[in-house]
Amino acid sequence: MDRVRIETFLEAFTEHLAGATTIGLLAVADRSGLSRHLMEHPSGTSAEIAEAADLEERYVREILSGLAAAGIVEYDAGSKVFTMPAEHSLFLADETSPYFMGGWLDMIPAVMSQVEGVATATAHGGGVGFEEYGRTMIRGIDRGNAPSQTVFLTKRWLPAVPELAERLEKGARIADVGCGSGTAAILMAKAYPNCQVVGYDVSADSVTVARSRSEDIENVEFHNYSVEEIPTDHPFDLITTFDVIHDLPDPAEGLECIREALKPDGMFLMMEPEASSHLENNLTAAGALLYGISALHCMTQSLAKDGAGLGAAWGRELAEEYAAEAGFGSFQRLDDISNRFSAFYLLEP
Ligand SMILES: C[S@@+](CC[C@H](N)C(=O)[O-])C[C@H]1O[C@@H](n2cnc3c(N)ncnc32)[C@H](O)[C@@H]1O
Numbered sequence: 434m435d436r437v438r439i440e441t442f443l444e445a446f447t448e449h450l451a452g453a454t455t456i457g458l459l460a461v462a463d464r465s466g467l468s469r470h471l472m473e474h475p476s477g478t479s480a481e482i483a484e485a486a487d488l489e490e491r492y493v494r495e496i497l498s499g500l501a502a503a504g505i506v507e508y509d510a511g512s513k514v515f516t517m518p519a520e521h522s523l524f525l526a527d528e529t530s531p532y533f534m535g536g537w538l539d540m541i542p543a544v545m546s547q548v549e550g551v552a553t554a555t556a557h558g559g560g561v562g563f564e565e566y567g568r569t570m571i572r573g574i575d576r577g578n579a580p581s582q583t584v585f586l587t588k589r590w591l592p593a594v595p596e597l598a599e600r601l602e603k604g605a606r607i608a609d610v611g612c613g614s615g616t617a618a619i620l621m622a623k624a625y626p627n628c629q630v631v632g633y634d635v636s637a638d639s640v641t642v643a644r645s646r647s648e649d650i651e652n653v654e655f656h657n658y659s660v661e662e663i664p665t666d667h668p669f670d671l672i673t674t675f676d677v678i679h680d681l682p683d684p685a686e687g688l689e690c691i692r693e694a695l696k697p698d699g700m701f702l703m704m705e706p707e708a709s710s711h712l713e714n715n716l717t718a719a720g721a722l723l724y725g726i727s728a729l730h731c732m733t734q735s736l737a738k739d740g741a742g743l744g745a746a747w748g749r750e751l752a753e754e755y756a757a758e759a760g761f762g763s764f765q766r767l768d769d770i771s772n773r774f775s776a777f778y779l780l781e782p
Contacts, residue, residue, distance in 0.1 A: 682740025
């Protein structure tokens with residue numbers, strides 16, 4: 434045994450364990466309102482914070498102590514004052530910020546609750562179905578994607594596609610496939626009142642949320658359809674998917690159905706996790722997160738339906754191959770709007 438390796442691994446493993454408990458503490462801070470309180474009132478002793486936020490001091494002190502040790506909040510030993518830096522609140526509490534990552538504070542607990550099922554599937558095959566993760570996962574997915582969609586979708590992402598924004602201003606048919614809680618479809622309907630927007634999702638619970646949020650918006654509707662059920666008799670000018678294709682039980686067929694539902698000059702904007710199709714290029718913290726969420730959710734929910742289990746890290750090389758096989762004549766990565774977490778692709782028939 435190599436003593437240095439043992440010590441190094443002990444250090445690294447302790448960091449992983451602390452990361453897990455820190456996410457647990459942050460999930461509690463998120464749900465209890467502590468994180469939002471600290472965004473507005475960033476400093477105080479645990480007693481001052483607990484009183485002002487109407488929370489239990491003993492919990493607040495233990496949570497803030499853990500967050501101080503993890504470097505999430507600062508601690509002044511002389512005054513016993515904890516301070517949440519404004520920059521950290523962008524990630525933890527400010528749902529209007531594109532940096533907001535609080536969706537993970539729903540998603541990680543939701544996927545951890547299904548570890549037994551994923552272990553059983555690892556031993557015997559099959560998977561854990563999307564619905565097993567419950568409403569917390571649906572909320573987490575939306576809170577994960579909605580902040581950047583709200584800030585960028587109609588202001589940067591769609592305008593980055595040549596001539597698309599002008600076409601949408603005039604009026605067009607748009608579909609958002611795998612629409613989840615409906616944020617992207619609703620944003621497009623509001624930004625382009627001359628367009629008719631349809632959201633499709635195979636999750637009935639997601640469609641219920643989307644419908645309840647859009648009752649007063651006339652040019653958007655939601656259907657509890659799987660991608661194969663999208664009608665082709667009234668084709669679309671634009672189809673969008675946000676983190677959907679890798680989740681499909683049959684991604685190849687799904688892409689074909691999307692192409693068939695487009696007008697001959699229609700456009701398909703596909704957002705997928707930023708990754709290479711080759712593991713050796715993904716050996717980073719972002720890669721660990723991606724394969725982790727994939728095994729614990731994306732891949733297993735596809736395998737639960739006897740699907741391909743493509744996985745969240747299917748990557749750009751494979752995406753291009755799938756697009757060609759589905760009959761798309763053109764495949765283009767939109768470098769201007771792709772970022773370290775998400776890649777955008779424009780596919781045209
Ligand atoms: C990771 S979520 C993304 C949701 C949404 N696009 C967003 O940005 O928040 C993937 C979505 O794809 C949906 N989905 C999975 N398989 C589908 C299928 N065969 N047809 C339609 N939607 C599907 C899931 O129900 C889920 O809402």
